[in-house]
Structures are given as C-alpha cells and as structure tokens.
Amino acid sequence: MTTADEASPLQQIRDVQASLSGATRRVADTILGSPAEAGRSSITVLAARAEASPATVTRLAVLLGYSGYPALRAAIATDYGRGVQGGWERDIGSVITPGDSPEQVLTVLATAQSRALRNAMGSIDLAAAAQVADRMAVASRIHVFGEWGDAVPAHELVIRLLRIGRPVWFHEGRQSSQVATSLLHRGDVALAVDRSGNDPVALAFVTDAAARGAFTTVITGMPDSPIAAAADVVLFTGTRETSTWTDYFAGRSSDTLVASLLWVLVAQRTPEALAEAFVSLHGPAPEPER
Numbered sequence: 001m002t003t004a005d006e007a008s009p010l011q012q013i014r015d016v017q018a019s020l021s022g023a024t025r026r027v028a029d030t031i032l033g034s035p036a037e038a039g040r041s042s043i044t045v046l047a048a049r050a051e052a053s054p055a056t057v058t059r060l061a062v063l064l065g066y067s068g069y070p071a072l073r074a075a076i077a078t079d080y081g082r083g084v085q086g087g088w089e090r091d092i093g094s095v096i097t098p099g100d101s102p103e104q105v106l107t108v109l110a111t112a113q114s115r116a117l118r119n120a121m122g123s124i125d126l127a128a129a130a131q132v133a134d135r136m137a138v139a140s141r142i143h144v145f146g147e148w149g150d151a152v153p154a155h156e157l158v159i160r161l162l163r164i165g166r167p168v169w170f171h172e173g174r175q176s177s178q179v180a181t182s183l184l185h186r187g188d189v190a191l192a193v194d195r196s197g198n199d200p201v202a203l204a205f206v207t208d209a210a211a212r213g214a215f216t217t218v219i220t221g222m223p224d225s226p227i228a229a230a231a232d233v234v235l236f237t238g239t240r241e242t243s244t245w246t247d248y249f250a251g252r253s254s255d256t257l258v259a260s261l262l263w264v265l266v267a268q269r270t271p272e273a274l275a276e277a278f279v280s281l282h283g284p285a286p287e288p289e290r
Contacts, residue, residue, distance in 0.1 A: 009075040010035055012064045020060075023052035027060050031076065039077030043069045109249060116239045116250035120257050123238030129258070132191070132233055133265030135215045136161070139189040142168040143180040143214075145205045146193040149248070153219070153255040154193040160263035165273040177205040186213035193259070194218055195251055196241040197225025206230045219258050221251050235262075 030050040031038040061072035146154025158170040190209030194202040223236040239251035
C-alpha cells in the first residue's frame with residue numbers, strides 16, 4: 001500500500017494496544033500517556049516508568065516496524081511535535097508562536113483588532129444599520145439571540161438597550177429561542193449574532209421569528225450564509241469567519257462595534273427615554289447654585 005506520509009507511531013501503538021498484554025501493554029500505555037516524555041526518555045527510563053525491562057521496550061519497537069527503540073523514540077518526538085504545532089496553528093494561528101514574548105503577542109492582537117475595525121468601517125451598511133435602529137426604537141419586543149462567543153456582543157447589546165428602557169430580552173439555546181420566537185408578532189424585532197453564519201439554532205431563531213411577522217436582522221461575518229439569506233437585514237461586520245482564534249478574536253471586535261453602533265443609533269432616536277433612565281438611576285441633576 002502506498003501512502004502520502006509515514007505512519008504515525010502513536011497511531012500505530014493505538015492500533016495494536018488492545019492486542020498487547022503484560023509488560024508490553026504497560027510500555028504502550030506509558031508512551032501514549034505521555035508521548036512528550038517518551039520522545040526524550042532513554043530506554044532505561046521508559047522501562048522503569050512502565051515497570052518493564054529494556055528488552056520489552058525493544059520488542060515493542062520491533063513489533064511496530066522500527067529497528068529499535070532509538071528509531072521509535074525519534075519517530076515519537078517528531079510525530080508529537082508535529083501534532084503540538086499543528087494543534088497550536090489550528091487553534092491560535094501561525095502569526096503567534098508558543099515562544100513569542102508578551103509584547104509580541106499583544107502587538108499581533110492589537111494589530112489584528114485594528115485591522116478588523118478598519119474593515120468594519122468599510123463594510124458596515126450604515127443605511128441598513130439605521131433601518132434596524134428605526135425598528136428597535138419603536139418595537140414592542142426585541143429578542144436578541146447569541147450562543148457561546150456570539151453571546152458576548154449579543155448580551156452587551158441587550159444590556160445597553162435595557163439601560164435606555166427598550167423592552168429587550170437575551171436568549172441562547174434551542175428551547176429558549178423557540179419560546180422567544182413564539183411570543184413575537186408584527187412590529188417586534190428579532191436579532192441574531194452569528195459570526196460563522198452556520199449555527200442551526202440561530203437560523204431557526206431567525207426563520208421562526210420571520211414566520212411570526214417579526215422584523216429580522218443578523219450580525220455576521222459571513223454575508224453569503226444561509227442565515228444571512230433568511231434575515232430581512234444583514235449587518236456584515238467586515239471580517240469573515242476563519243478557523244483560527246487570532247482571526248476569530250479580530251472578528252469579534254467588529255461584532256461588538258456593530259452592536260455598539262446599533263445601541264447608539266437607538267439612543268439617538270429615543271433621547272427622552274435615555275434622560276428618564278439616567279434620572280431613575282442617578283436622581284435628578286442638582287440645581288445650579290445662585
């Protein structure tokens with residue numbers, strides 16, 4: 001059989017693990033339990049940790065197709081290092097490395113966020129944002145949906161709207177969203193934050209709200225996604241969804257910017273409510289001294 005790459009030694013051990021017994025099984029379990037340690041341990045150290053003999057370690061290496069333990073150890077170190085680097089790049093991205101200083105990390109994050117905000121300024125449809133604010137300013141109910149990371153800007157928007165007296169509720173999860181949409185009618189607003197554009201619960205929230213006659217809008221990084229097609233108004237944040245956290249972090253700042261924009265636009269349309277909310281929280285302004 002021809003393959004594109006050499007077989008992973010750790011996967012080879014997993015494949016035969018169930019068929020092993022006694023000391024050989026303990027050696028396999030020890031390697032899989034701490035591959036980083038196995039990749040730098042001598043044969044005697046590994047054997048001692050597994051309560052086995054060096055000869056048993058050698059037998060396992062030969063069983064897997066290696067000339068001996070040194071060859072297996074080198075393969076484990078390479079395979080484990082590749083997996084760590086791949087996992088880091090998959091989750092964090094390649095622009096930050098594990099060895100970067102705090103200053104370098106901060107610079108990368110600040111640069112990414114600054115770029116995302118510039119992209120947002122060139123991408124946000126201001127006429128659409130004004131239309132959403134018009135609806136929110138007079139809506140009988142405003143239901144906002146967001147899950148996991150999407151919940152952060154969604155909840156921030158709810159707090160701000162509540163602060164100026166808007167009848168607004170925050171929802172996450174399928175059951176909560178179903179209850180929320182069942183209460184909506186014409187004249188109400190349903191807003192979902194869905195950075196990836198592929199959250200099925202967020203999509204159901206928007207489509208169910210639309211079926212009830214509510215005005216629907218979505219804040220998203222994917223303007224060509226199914227949820228964008230289902231909403232009355234799409235507010236594209238300017239930063240598309242990617243698989244790395246660095247880009248996710250940058251995009252999240254643009255999501256928060258859009259949420260903040262909506263809140264301020266609604267506040268502009270309801271100045272009396274803003275003044276009343278301030279007085280109710282802090283009391284009337286003191287009379288000027290004469």
